[in-house]
Amino acid sequence: MSRIHNFSAGPAALPEAVLRQAQEELLDWHGAGCGVMEMSHRGKEFTSVIEQAEADLRALLGIPEQYRVLFLQGGATQQFAQIPMNLLAGRSADYIVTGSWSEKAFKEAQRVAPGLAQGSCVRLAASTRESNYTRLPQAEEIKLDPFAAYLHVCTNETIHGVEIPAERIADTGVPLVADMSSHILSRPVNVEKFGLIYAGAQKNIGPSGLTLVIVHRDLLGMAPLTVPTLLDYAVQAENGSMLNTPPTFGIYMAGLVFKWLQAQGGLAGIEQVNSEKASALYNCIDSSQGFYVNPVDPDCRSRMNVPFVLANPELDASFLTEAKQAGLVGLKGHKSVGGMRASIYNAVPLESVRVLVDFMNDFARRNG
Ligand SMILES: *Cc1c(COP(=O)(O)O)cnc(C)c1O
Numbered sequence: 001m002s003r004i005h006n007f008s009a010g011p012a013a014l015p016e017a018v019l020r021q022a023q024e025e026l027l028d029w030h031g032a033g034c035g036v037m038e039m040s041h042r043g044k045e046f047t048s049v050i051e052q053a054e055a056d057l058r059a060l061l062g063i064p065e066q067y068r069v070l071f072l073q074g075g076a077t078q079q080f081a082q083i084p085m086n087l088l089a090g091r092s093a094d095y096i097v098t099g100s101w102s103e104k105a106f107k108e109a110q111r112v113a114p115g116l117a118q119g120s121c122v123r124l125a126a127s128t129r130e131s132n133y134t135r136l137p138q139a140e141e142i143k144l145d146p147f148a149a150y151l152h153v154c155t156n157e158t159i160h161g162v163e164i165p166a167e168r169i170a171d172t173g174v175p176l177v178a179d180m181s182s183h184i185l186s187r188p189v190n191v192e193k194f195g196l197i198y199a200g201a202q203k204n205i206g207p208s209g210l211t212l213v214i215v216h217r218d219l220l221g222m223a224p225l226t227v228p229t230l231l232d233y234a235v236q237a238e239n240g241s242m243l244n245t246p247p248t249f250g251i252y253m254a255g256l257v258f259k260w261l262q263a264q265g266g267l268a269g270i271e272q273v274n275s276e277k278a279s280a281l282y283n284c285i286d287s288s289q290g291f292y293v294n295p296v297d298p299d300c301r302s303r304m305n306v307p308f309v310l311a312n313p314e315l316d317a318s319f320l321t322e323a324k325q326a327g328l329v330g331l332k333g334h335k336s337v338g339g340m341r342a343s344i345y346n347a348v349p350l351e352s353v354r355v356l357v358d359f360m361n362d363f364a365r366r367n368g
Helices: 016-025 044-061 075-087 100-115 233-238 248-263 266-286 313-325 350-367
Strands: 067-072 092-097 121-127 151-154 176-179 196-200 211-216 305-310 340-343
Touching: 016 248, 044 067, 044 248, 044 266, 067 233, 067 248, 075 100, 075 176, 075 196, 075 211, 075 233, 092 100, 100 121, 100 151, 100 176, 211 233, 248 266, 266 305, 266 350, 305 313, 313 340, 313 350
Parallel strands: 092 121, 092 151, 151 176, 176 196
Antiparallel strands: 067 211, 196 211, 305 340
């Protein structure tokens, strides 16, 4: 068996050590005589799995006590609706749009707001659409409502490769809600700057089907009674994410990933490797004399998703074919931006990035 160098945007690579452990425990988890997929979510075995996963996540991210951790379903996309359902409560919310995902979040909030408590609405506080989502808005371009119920941002735009550096997350006086789907756990983050953090699991946490929500307890309990029970954060928090059957296998896998991250030196440790991977790839692109181009402002280039185009798009097909022959897979860019994209999440080893860079240098030499 030979494993590919996996640059898929999501579902994406998982750490090989985690997959091997899951394989070993698949038929018999810790002497239970069955695997995690086959046991009751209410039994003591699974209770220990979910409690350990939450404890390890809290330790990794330094999540303060006043935040609840929810293990939900429906993906980040469901959160686009669930956030306004829970937090708008007859008020207005601000959205900063910096790429496809925050644009989707904004549009979905616009869709659900009129059906919520009277007065619920959403506002566009800033958008970089006119710049093709290749930069962050300047402070003076952002028009904030000081009375907003919350301000929504996407801290890493997976398709456009735009990441908000930690130091640019400012306190605006209203709860900050962040879609961190594609870079959560890739670097330390000060959770206290946020009212709510959410992420679909399939980029940096585990298999698809699990959605993580970290929410300050002050934001619980505002959902109107018309919001379905399952979508009410307060009810989910009261029930330990077990109002109904949670995605048990996903939670188990996430727990293994959290342990793996601890063994990598926690988030500071993995951040170092992630920086090294991203530098190697951006250096390759920037030193290619225009053969490869990444259009994003250097001050907000993503360390997780690196989109790039070939100056000559006629070479795209042969780039992808030859890459695949070299074991480099998942490099085709999102259809909305074209070109290529290398997603270099936590589980993608430095070695895979080195192989990619060598391939890109060689391809440029042969075709330049
Ligand atoms: C992948 C992704 C989503 C969508 O996630 P689903 O789990 O498929 O709903 C939303 N936001 C960002 C930033 C993403 O990367």
